[in-house]
Amino acid sequence: MAFSSSLPRLLRRTSSSLPLRWRLRMFLAGKRSRPFTTCEGSRPTILHKRSIDILHDPWFNKGTAFSITERDRLDLRGLLPPNVMTPRQQINRFMVDLKRLELNASDGPSDTIALAKWRILNRLHDRNETMYYKVLIENIKEYAPIVYTPTVGRVCQNYSGLFRRPRGMYFSAADHGEMMSMVYNWPAEQVDMIVVTDGSRILGLGDLGVQGIGIAIGKLDLYVAAAGINPQRVLPVMIDVGTNNENLLQDPLYLGLQEHRLDGEKYLSVIDEFMEAVFTRWPNVIVQFEDFQSKWAFKLLQRYRSTYRMFNDDVQGTAGVAIAGLLGAVRAQGKPMIDFPKQKIVVAGAGSAGIGVLNAARKTMARMLGNNEFAFEGARSQFWVVDAMGLLTEGRMNIDPEALPFARKLKESERHGLHEGASLAEVVTKVKPDVLLGLSAVGGLFSKEVLEALKDSSSTRPAIFAMSNPTQNAECTPEEAFSTVGDHIVFASGSPFHDVDLGNGKIGHCNQGNNMYLFPGLASYMKEEEVLNGIIYPSISSIRDITKEVAAAVVREAVAEDLAEGYRDMDPQELKKLTPEETVAYVKKNMWEPHYPTLYKCYTSSMGQQICGFILSLRVAASHL
Numbered sequence: 074m075a076f077s078s079s080l081p082r083l084l085r086r087t088s089s090s091l092p093l094r095w096r097l098r099m100f101l102a103g104k105r106s107r108p109f110t111t112c113e114g115s116r117p118t119i120l121h122k123r124s125i126d127i128l129h130d131p132w133f134n135k136g137t138a139f140s141i142t143e144r145d146r147l148d149l150r151g152l153l154p155p156n157v158m159t160p161r162q163q164i165n166r167f168m169v170d171l172k173r174l175e176l177n178a179s180d181g182p183s184d185t186i187a188l189a190k191w192r193i194l195n196r197l198h199d200r201n202e203t204m205y206y207k208v209l210i211e212n213i214k215e216y217a218p219i220v221y222t223p224t225v226g227r228v229c230q231n232y233s234g235l236f237r238r239p240r241g242m243y244f245s246a247a248d249h250g251e252m253m254s255m256v257y258n259w260p261a262e263q264v265d266m267i268v269v270t271d272g273s274r275i276l277g278l279g280d281l282g283v284q285g286i287g288i289a290i291g292k293l294d295l296y297v298a299a300a301g302i303n304p305q306r307v308l309p310v311m312i313d314v315g316t317n318n319e320n321l322l323q324d325p326l327y328l329g330l331q332e333h334r335l336d337g338e339k340y341l342s343v344i345d346e347f348m349e350a351v352f353t354r355w356p357n358v359i360v361q362f363e364d365f366q367s368k369w370a371f372k373l374l375q376r377y378r379s380t381y382r383m384f385n386d387d388v389q390g391t392a393g394v395a396i397a398g399l400l401g402a403v404r405a406q407g408k409p410m411i412d413f414p415k416q417k418i419v420v421a422g423a424g425s426a427g428i429g430v431l432n433a434a435r436k437t438m439a440r441m442l443g444n445n446e447f448a449f450e451g452a453r454s455q456f457w458v459v460d461a462m463g464l465l466t467e468g469r470m471n472i473d474p475e476a477l478p479f480a481r482k483l484k485e486s487e488r489h490g491l492h493e494g495a496s497l498a499e500v501v502t503k504v505k506p507d508v509l510l511g512l513s514a515v516g517g518l519f520s521k522e523v524l525e526a527l528k529d530s531s532s533t534r535p536a537i538f539a540m541s542n543p544t545q546n547a548e549c550t551p552e553e554a555f556s557t558v559g560d561h562i563v564f565a566s567g568s569p570f571h572d573v574d575l576g577n578g579k580i581g582h583c584n585q586g587n588n589m590y591l592f593p594g595l596a597s598y599m600k601e602e603e604v605l606n607g608i609i610y611p612s613i614s615s616i617r618d619i620t621k622e623v624a625a626a627v628v629r630e631a632v633a634e635d636l637a638e639g640y641r642d643m644d645p646q647e648l649k650k651l652t653p654e655e656t657v658a659y660v661k662k663n664m665w666e667p668h669y670p671t672l673y674k675c676y677t678s679s680m681g682q683q684i685c686g687f688i689l690s691l692r693v694a695a696s697h698l
């Protein structure tokens with residue numbers, strides 16, 4: 074079927090300096106491949122498939138052992154991780170993974186069980202996508218922590234061993250100049266949502282190189298299960314520009330490029346080429362940047378945000394979720410949201426996530442205070458930022474430009490008895506904040522000393538956001554927070570924890586403050602009694618309902634601002650006529666549901682059959698050349 078359409082592209086890709094006759098011959102010969110077990114010199118195998126269909130066919134699939142020339146010949150480029158493995162390396166990788174169960178037992182039984190659950194779900198995903206998402210949707214509370222944080226972190230760390238069937242696309246530094254044709258190897262005609270990572274900062278686990286693709290897959294699972302995006306229209310992407318993780322550079326079983334990360338203009342040109350390629354094939358796609366190290370997160374956001382439909386989830390998504398939580402924390406104190414600008418907030422961590430939250434919180438406060446220059450400047454004084462070097466002040470050398478607006482003036486700090494580099498405990502002691510928010514990736518950073526200091530908070534109900542992921546990187550556990558600071562606190566964490574039994578029938582609620590929810594404007598969604606009970610985020614069990622409400626609110630806002638383009642049968646004028654309830658119903662109607670569609674067999678037209686037959690006979694002839 075796809076032979077005819079892939080022919081011109083393949084010919085274009087094959088070295089253009091060769092005569093057409095040779096290029097045609099290479100193309101024809103190239104459509105043959107040898108099964109894994111065929112030894113050198115045995116008869117070649119003619120394939121009646123191309124691209125992803127070969128990877129899904131156990132008779133012909135060689136997985137990571139397809140050579141680069143075979144990947145080119147069979148339209149597989151980009152559908153496999155870049156490192157070509159020998160069959161022996163493949164066996165070694167499989168055996169290491171098989172033995173991992175025993176190894177993992179020493180890391181604690183829960184990890185082993187969680188990884189085993191992930192494998193079972195992943196196998197279902199490979200076999201039957203509709204059923205997979207039905208299971209996920211119906212059991213989202215139980216399985217979101219498996220397909221997403223925290224287990225997805227483990228999966229990424231072990232991805233070279235867990236890798237079976239490829240999912241998504243891999244663009245590597247070695248694909249320079251090829252990406253525009255590679256995007257056509259993806260089998261779906263329409264892609265609505267891409268989540269892309271370069272693997273440089275996966276959750277709080279650091280540089281995991283090519284293995285970071287697990288996070289793009291996990292986030293897109295949530296897009297489907299929680300937001301009703303059609304799974305055939307999502308694409309997880311890994312851009313492999315190398316890794317600076319020395320363990321991976323030494324690991325013979327690592328699936329990615331074993332060279333140090335590209336930097337500077339070379340790095341940018343790879344990302345530029347990728348963006349141009351995907352937007353050429355799918356002009357309406359949305360590209361979500363995920364888990365890029367801060368150094369690039371801000372630069373890439375600035376570089377592309379006005380040209381392409383893209384956003385950075387760690388910078389912007391985290392900000393949206395944090396603001397909803399911070400406003401919820403104000404309400405939990407029994408105050409109106411408009412009191413938010415009075416909150417004193419200590420933020421530990423000034424990376425992509427921390428700075429994203431700080432910028433959004435400052436803007437929100439400024440808007441509440443009159444939305445002018447004066448209000449914006451005034452709001453700055455509500456924040457105290459502590460990073461790896463302690464309290465950030467203007468006395469620091471070489472301040473990151475993104476963090477500069479939040480550096481405290483030295484005199485002002487001194488007035489509070491604080492100095493450049495003061496420890497988090499000192500800052501909490503002196504500032505007595507209403508909110509302590511962690512996006513540091515340092516597990517246990519909110520030590521006993523820090524939490525003890527928070528007991529003197531000037532708030533009637535201090536809020537603790539231990540937002541770093543995965544679980545072991547959380548700045549503190551809810552048990553530590555409630556037992557040290559008191560039953561009255563509001564608590565949220567990035568990865569899920571159980572609620573805490575406070576005794577006497579009282580529950581210490583553990584909210585999940587994670588950008589997977591992305592709840593802009595949802596601070597008012599929570600009922601008064603829930604918020605007063607310390608519940609500031611909705612339960613994940615209701616996430617599909619909530620995303621529907623959020624999407625409807627976004628549609629209405631887009632219509633009001635004349636930005637709506639319409640969708641399918643509804644143009645902007647018709648969208649304008651919808652009542653709020655009708656907008657919700659319209660969104661619901663367009664959400665993908667995991668139902669089996671009715672299938673029909675598509676007969677090839679007689680002309681198509683003739684062309685296929687002709688190409689087939691040419692290929693057979695070529696095999697005798």
Ligand SMILES: NC(=O)C1=CN([C@@H]2O[C@H](COP(=O)(O)OP(=O)(O)OC[C@H]3O[C@@H](n4cnc5c(N)ncnc54)[C@H](O)[C@@H]3O)[C@@H](O)[C@H]2O)C=CC1
Pocket residue numbers: 274275276277278366367368386387391394421422423424425426427459460461462463497512513514515518540541542543546566567568586587588589
């Ligand atoms: N809950 C959520 O929705 C989200 C959570 N995160 C989590 O936030 C964490 C940070 O992400 P990024 O900002 O992208 O990372 P990053 O590596 O860019 O930033 C980390 C920041 O923490 C600071 N830091 C390191 N040690 C510290 C210490 N001892 N005390 C205070 N600060 C310290 C660093 O100086 C840096 O400013 C990760 O664990 C990530 O999983 C990120 C995005 C969303």
Ligand SMILES: CC(=O)C(=O)O
Pocket residue numbers: 275276277364386387541542567587588589
């Ligand atoms: C939640 C998320 O995006 C992160 O931890 O990076």
Ligand SMILES: [Mg+2]
Pocket residue numbers: 276363364386387
């Ligand atoms: Mg992230």
